[in-house]
Amino acid sequence: MTKRKKLEILVDTPLLKRIRDLSKQAGVYGYTLYPTFGGEGEAGRWIDDQVTGGAGSKILYVTISEAEIADRFLETLTPLLEEYGLMITVSNVDVLLAKND
Amino acid sequence: MDVLFSPVILFFVLGALAAFARSDLSIPEPLSKALSLYLMCAIGLKGGILVADNGFTWEMVLAAAAGLLLSLLIPIMAFAVLRSFGKLDRINAAAVAAHYGSVSVVTFITGNQILTSMDMAPAGYMIAVLALMETPAIIVGLYLARQGNNSDVQQKGDLFRETVLNGSVVLLTGSFIIGLIIGKEGFEPVAPVFQTGFTGLLCLFLLDMGLLAARRLRNAQTLTFRLVSLGIAFPIFNGLLGSIIGASLGFDAGTTTALALLAASASYIAVPAAIRLALPKADAGLYLAMSLAITFPFNIVVGIPLFTSISIFMVQLWL
Numbered sequence: 001m002t003k004r005k006k007l008e009i010l011v012d013t014p015l016l017k018r019i020r021d022l023s024k025q026a027g028v029y030g031y032t033l034y035p036t037f038g039g040e041g042e043a044g045r046w047i048d049d050q051v052t053g054g055a056g057s058k059i060l061y062v063t064i065s066e067a068e069i070a071d072r073f074l075e076t077l078t079p080l081l082e083e084y085g086l087m088i089t090v091s092n093v094d095v096l097l098a099k100n101d
Numbered sequence: 102m103d104v105l106f107s108p109v110i111l112f113f114v115l116g117a118l119a120a121f122a123r124s125d126l127s128i129p130e131p132l133s134k135a136l137s138l139y140l141m142c143a144i145g146l147k148g149g150i151l152v153a154d155n156g157f158t159w160e161m162v163l164a165a166a167a168g169l170l171l172s173l174l175i176p177i178m179a180f181a182v183l184r185s186f187g188k189l190d191r192i193n194a195a196a197v198a199a200h201y202g203s204v205s206v207v208t209f210i211t212g213n214q215i216l217t218s219m220d221m222a223p224a225g226y227m228i229a230v231l232a233l234m235e236t237p238a239i240i241v242g243l244y245l246a247r248q249g250n251n252s253d254v255q256q257k258g259d260l261f262r263e264t265v266l267n268g269s270v271v272l273l274t275g276s277f278i279i280g281l282i283i284g285k286e287g288f289e290p291v292a293p294v295f296q297t298g299f300t301g302l303l304c305l306f307l308l309d310m311g312l313l314a315a316r317r318l319r320n321a322q323t324l325t326f327r328l329v330s331l332g333i334a335f336p337i338f339n340g341l342l343g344s345i346i347g348a349s350l351g352f353d354a355g356t357t358t359a360l361a362l363l364a365a366s367a368s369y370i371a372v373p374a375a376i377r378l379a380l381p382k383a384d385a386g387l388y389l390a391m392s393l394a395i396t397f398p399f400n401i402v403v404g405i406p407l408f409t410s411i412s413i414f415m416v417q418l419w420l
Contacts, residue, residue, distance in 0.1 A: 014374040014378045015377065044386060052313075052369050052389060
């Protein structure tokens with residue numbers, strides 16, 4: 001097992017490209033996107049609504065990387081937390097990697 | 102009054118009532134998206150075919166110029182009122198103003214369908230005017246937001262893609278051009294899909310829009326009495342302006358009503374995503390609630406019959 005950091009970022013759909021660009025600058029290249037149906041937070045209730053161009057919809061961006069890269073990525077995201085309305089969770093995970101002979 | 106008993110309006114009201122009553126009625130999101138694509142495709146084709154049939158005219162150039170003028174003027178006027186009477190800060194006022202300068206495709210499609218059923222079909226080129234009016238207001242809105250503080254506006258290359266190459270603009274313009282190329286004869290094989298089922302599918306889509314608008318209103322947290330008033334006052338003033346301009350340019354009553362509806366409507370398809378990207382500090386809940394939960398239902402239920410009557414009167418006045 002290899003120790004890694006997993007970042008889960010809930011972001012408004014139109015802002016996803018910004019997150020992807022920032023992740024690449026930080027050296028994060030692999031990620032997975034999850035659709036969401038809706039939810040509720042400080043700003044009220046939101047629902048997945050594709051008709052309005054996804055402006056009110058959110059998407060979950062998940063990436064697993066080495067601790068150093070994850071920290072670098074988090075540093076670039078911290079100033080945007082409020083402006084972009086991001087919700088970020090960080091967890092330590094064990095990853096089973098294929099052995100390269 | 103007959104307009105209010107049109108099936109498309111009644112389905113919209115049904116959706117809104119169901120949402121207010123907290124019914125679990127819902128249209129699956131992918132179906133809703135597919136319906137909106139179908140409607141934009143069908144209306145674009147229809148406009149292109151009508152223009153191919155009637156040819157290019159000076160009226161068309163005048164309508165495009167009038168549409169452009171309205172989409173540049175409306176956000177500037179709206180911004181001033183939102184700042185003073187609406188008590189909004191600069192970024193939020195600019196974001197909301199951009200929505201009112203742009204147009205609502207669904208309001209236009211619904212109005213177009215009702216006018217056609219009343220033998221007052223607007224000129225086909227109004228579809229091109231609709232596509233033309235989608236984006237200029239976003240640029241005006243961003244300019245207004247930038248005044249005094251550049252750091253609040255995110256100016257990146259992908260904003261161009263989000264505005265000019267927005268899916269709805271591409272589909273409307275693209276299907277309009279396809280309609281121009283294929284003409285009436287080329288349309289016949291696809292007419293069963295794009296013409297026969299059009300009104301029925303519009304009913305289904307408006308049912309969903311009724312649900313969406315009412316749910317958005319129920320969840321709106323930042324709407325004040327002043328902003329709700331403006332959400333109704335803007336379409337009345339802008340629609341009247343569109344009606345006066347259309348009649349003074351010599352358009353028929355149907356085309357004048359279409360221009361009035363374009364001026365009166367606020368975008369909730371193309372603009373919200375672009376504004377969320379360009380002005381992340383603006384409150385998305387606020388501009389979506391004003392355009393989708395206040396102005397859109399007002400235009401569907403009150404605006405369409407109101408601007409039809411005003412336009413008929415204005416056209417007679419100018420004759």
